[in-house]
Amino acid sequence: MAVAKLARIPNGVGLTGYSALSALADLLTIVRNSSRIYDSALEKVLEVLSLRHGNIRLLNPATGELELMSHKGFPDEYGEKYAKIKLGERSSGKIVRTRGPVLWDNIQTDASCAYLHLRKEGINSLLGVPLLAREGVIGTLAVASSKRGRFREHEIQLLAAMGRIIGITIENSRLFSALKGNVDDLTKLTLRLEESDGIKDRLLSVISHELRTPVTVILGNVEILMDGIFGEMNEKQKDSLQTVRRSGAGLLFQVENAIDVSQLEAGAANVYPDPFTADHIREAMVEILGDEARHKKLDLIWEIDPKAPPLFTDRSKITKVFRNLIDNAIKFTEQGSVTVRISYSPERRMVHCVVADTGIGIPRDRYTVIFDPFHQIDSSHTRLYGGMGLGLRNVKKTLELLGGGIEISSEVGKGSAFKFWFPAERGGR
Numbered sequence: 160m161a162v163a164k165l166a167r168i169p170n171g172v173g174l175t176g177y178s179a180l181s182a183l184a185d186l187l188t189i190v191r192n193s194s195r196i197y198d199s200a201l202e203k204v205l206e207v208l209s210l211r212h213g214n215i216r217l218l219n220p221a222t223g224e225l226e227l228m229s230h231k232g233f234p235d236e237y238g239e240k241y242a243k244i245k246l247g248e249r250s251s252g253k254i255v256r257t258r259g260p261v262l263w264d265n266i267q268t269d270a271s272c273a274y275l276h277l278r279k280e281g282i283n284s285l286l287g288v289p290l291l292a293r294e295g296v297i298g299t300l301a302v303a304s305s306k307r308g309r310f311r312e313h314e315i316q317l318l319a320a321m322g323r324i325i326g327i328t329i330e331n332s333r334l335f336s337a338l339k340g341n342v343d344d345l346t347k348l349t350l351r352l353e354e355s356d357g358i359k360d361r362l363l364s365v366i367s368h369e370l371r372t373p374v375t376v377i378l379g380n381v382e383i384l385m386d387g388i389f390g391e392m393n394e395k396q397k398d399s400l401q402t403v404r405r406s407g408a409g410l411l412f413q414v415e416n417a418i419d420v421s422q423l424e425a426g427a428a429n430v431y432p433d434p435f436t437a438d439h440i441r442e443a444m445v446e447i448l449g450d451e452a453r454h455k456k457l458d459l460i461w462e463i464d465p466k467a468p469p470l471f472t473d474r475s476k477i478t479k480v481f482r483n484l485i486d487n488a489i490k491f492t493e494q495g496s497v498t499v500r501i502s503y504s505p506e507r508r509m510v511h512c513v514v515a516d517t518g519i520g521i522p523r524d525r526y527t528v529i530f531d532p533f534h535q536i537d538s539s540h541t542r543l544y545g546g547m548g549l550g551l552r553n554v555k556k557t558l559e560l561l562g563g564g565i566e567i568s569s570e571v572g573k574g575s576a577f578k579f580w581f582p583a584e585r586g587g588r
Contacts, residue, residue, distance in 0.1 A: 197229035217298040251299040254287040284309035290326035416549045423556035433474040458496035467503040472585035483550035484514040492518030520571040
């Protein structure tokens with residue numbers, strides 16, 4: 160019996176993949192109608208991989224079901240019978256649970272893939288990847304072939320990259336549709352900007368939404384160049400691309416902060432609980448921000464309570480809370496250390512955290528206003544450090560959404576400590 164294999168995604172996707180990703184991104188940038196996005200995306204994926212069978216499903220957090228949005232190559236009864244499936248069922252459910260590509264090389268003999276319709280169609284190989292967006296996994300993309308062992312490593316990488324682009328585009332489309340219901344177009348938003356802070360927030364969301372997909376594609380192309388797909392690069396070229404990647408990743412994070420704040424202010428943010436641990440947070444932060452800390456020769460210290468239990472809350476939002484606070488701590492610290500402490504209160508089932516630094520510090524009279532949107536502590540000095548002034552606003556509103564809070568203690572010239580807390584378990588809404 161064949162065993163379902165999980166695949167890790169290396170960075171490069173190859174020359175053909177580069178062209179395919181660009182074509183997919185261009186197509187989905189044009190297609191704004193959400194009902195067309197699913198069919199258009201699936202058609203492009205199948206065209207690139209020269210396949211006939213595939214489907215796209217979206218996760219409904221309220222029901223815990225994966226809903227079929229588009230399918231190609233299967234009879235009508237397939238769509239009727241498998242219109243909705245539970246997360247714990249079938250191949251798509253396994254893709255969501257693993258958060259990565261899942262490959263079946265021979266489903267005719269593999270009992271872990273139970274779609275009878277696939278076997279009747281003569282399908283042998285099945286490959287599925289998650290649709291990834293800011294909130295995490297929002298759905299699945301699966302393709303199938305009659306050839307056993309059909310999918311090679313570069314095709315797994317390519318499909319995973321497509322899943323990322325499609326996921327972001329679907330989320331962008333949802334945001335765009337919501338905003339379009341409030342105003343006719345971007346011009347009207349601009350003309351009414353001074354009339355309402357709410358209009359200003361919507362304008363910010365539209366601009367951010369338009370920036371996110373192209374920045375994501377730029378970063379993907381940088382990864383391809385750095386992997387030497389177009390030829391070996393010398394050290395100076397690699398250093399230059401590393402700068403582009405670091406700056407691009409920072410820009411993307413700022414854009415996502417802007418979108419998050421707009422949704423939080425409008426009361427439109429949802430909670431998507433997911434199981435994870437404090438160690439998962441640490442690993443993610445070391446991967447994302449470790450190079451920046453090393454570049455500034457700062458010690459990034461982690462102190463995690465060994466008694467802290469597994470968490471069940473919105474992993475994506477909590478990760479962004481830590482990233483914003485640690486990123487700020489590194490940004491405003493020129494020497495010394497950044498320390499992250501995570502402890503647990505079993506009586507209240509509350510997680511308590513501290514992000515402390517040895518940086519420039521914050522004046523006491525600024526303790527409350529630093530959480531206001533677009534706020535800079537000192538426009539003449541801290542502007543040297545960059546940023547939109549939305550990170551701490553995002554942190555505060557996110558923690559409140561999750562049932563937690565945040566406070567600060569600081570001394571100018573000696574450093575700051577942001578203390579925050581949130582429930583270990585939080586249901587969705």
